[in-house]
Amino acid sequence: MKYAQLGRTGVFVSRVCLGAMTFGGADNVAGNAIGRLSQPETDAIVGAALDAGVNFIDTADVYGLGGSETLLGNSLKGRRDQVVLATKLHARVGPGANQAGQSRLHLIDALEGSLKRLQTDHIDLYQLHSFDPLTPLDEVLRALDDVVRQGKVRYIGCSNFAAWHLAKALGISDRDRLSRFVSVQAYYSLAGRDIEHELIPAATDGNIGLLCWSPLAGGLLSGKFHRDGVADKTSRRALIDFPPVDVPKVFDIVDVLKAIAGRHGVSPAQVALAWLLARPAVTSVIVGIKRPEQLTDNLMALDLSLRAEDLAELDEVSRQPPMYPGWMFTYNAKSRLPLGYPSNGPEWKLGERPV
Template sequence: MQYNQLGTTGTFVSRLCLGTMTFGGTANPIGNLSLGEAGRIVGVALDAGINFIDTADVYTGGGSEALLGDILKDRRDEVVLASKVSSRVGKGPNDVGQSRIHIMQALEKSLTRLKTDHIDLYQVHNFDGLTPMDEMLEVLDDVVRQGKVRYIGCSNYAAWQMTKALGISERRLLSRFVSVQSYYSLAGRDIERELVPAVIDQGLGLLCWSPLAGGLLSGKFDRDGAVDKDSRRANLQFPPVDENRIFDIIDVLKAIAGERECTPAQVAIAWLLSRPAVTSVIVGVKRSDQLADNLGAIDVVLSDEEIGRLEASNKLAPAYPGWIQTYRASSRVPSGHSVKGASWMPGEQPI
């Protein structure tokens, strides 16, 4: 296993993170693993060197956290444990969002289910347009100071939302987000336009969810309509993808996988691991063999030529203001010189 620093903290996390949305529940289209099934997967992950596990209070109505609490009771110290808060978890008007009332209540319930006295990375699950950021950041700073949370992060934030929060934390000397968890895959590269440059500039860790676009990039789907009926994608069309381009991506994945004698899923994850901003890739599985396959991506080191082929299959269209900021950008640099660390838009070559 390989490890990366979590943002600018002194904590290191495995480059693959075990996602647990499939743990628990009875009517979960993504998975409803029992205690025994989930325990075997966690055991394989920990034995392989994964030290990073992600869950949320909303996953299977709290069932994911509850199973993890039972599974990790003897190995808790081996794990950087991440959970999330913000989604609706009850019928009450305050059973959702990022108010002081909801975060403090939700955290206590998560700690109880997880059978632990602290969460290592506590993340707001989405942007809450009703709660002032100051209120949200104040309560998160409080729970860090109380020792119930080690670090805080955000998920599904836009670049401006993330940087605004960081500015408030700096101005008010509050705990600062150390990471952002975002959807990122070969089929979904939107965050390269603004979020990735902001993450690099601000020194945050980038945690990628759904690296296989809900199973589409696993190689089990093709142009003829053949699908893996047991896959998550067959039951839940999420996250959304560009239907006109997805099979062009899959074709390239399969071609490179065939040349390397590995699987398309391993190539898709390896591409993410090759991106300079990516700290850890979250893999969610229903079986131990799927996890074993994902673990193999660590050993797949793609060449520049292979990366170029993959990215050409789903190249981002130029978007404003990126195209104007890099228009004739080479004139900014004296002839014969290069600039290290310049924040050019990804995918464009200004010099």
């Protein structure tokens, strides 16, 4: 197993994080597609992950409406000290008017519920599952700081934030001397590189760990899907069209993944994960598992070193066009230097420094 420092903390987490969304769940289309795994199935996956050196597990109170946390708590009995345990709050977990969001009222209730279901006295990484436009960030961050000071939470993070959300939150925390986000969890894959425009620069500037969810774009990058359909009609992506992608472009990416996988004698999924793990900003990649053999396949990506030409091919087929104001930064970058000053040439871009 390989590990990386989580943001600017002294904590090290496995570069592959076990996502627990597949544990538990309702008996409906969404639940069946995502997982709805039983306790024995959960025990087998968690045990295999821990035995392989995975020390980072991520869940949320909304997964299975608490079912994921309950099953995970049972699986971690006797091994809780081996895990950096992360969970999230924000999504609606009941019909009540205040059973959603990030008000102090709901945040504290949600935390107490997660602690009970996970059978632990503290959460190692407590994350906001999304941005709450109704609750002032000052209130949210103060409440999070309180639960950190109480010892119920070790570190705090966010998920699905825009770059300005993250920057504003860090500013408030620094101004008011409150606990600071140490990580941001975001969708990032070869099929979705949107966060490279704004969020990754913001996270890098703030020394914030980046945790990537849906690294295979809901399974599309596994190589099991084809332009004319999918063989397994019960697969997650066949039932839930999420996350949204440019489908024709994705299959162009899959063609390149398969070619590179063939050269290395590995699976397309391993290549997709290896590409993500090679990105400088990425701390850990969150993988959702339905069967232990999927975990074994995913973990093999840690030992896959893609060649420069492999990375260049993948970058070319998946690259997104620059967005304003990013393209303007690049356009004007060279003019920032005095005449005669050596630079990296016409390809010098924002964020790079002249030699």
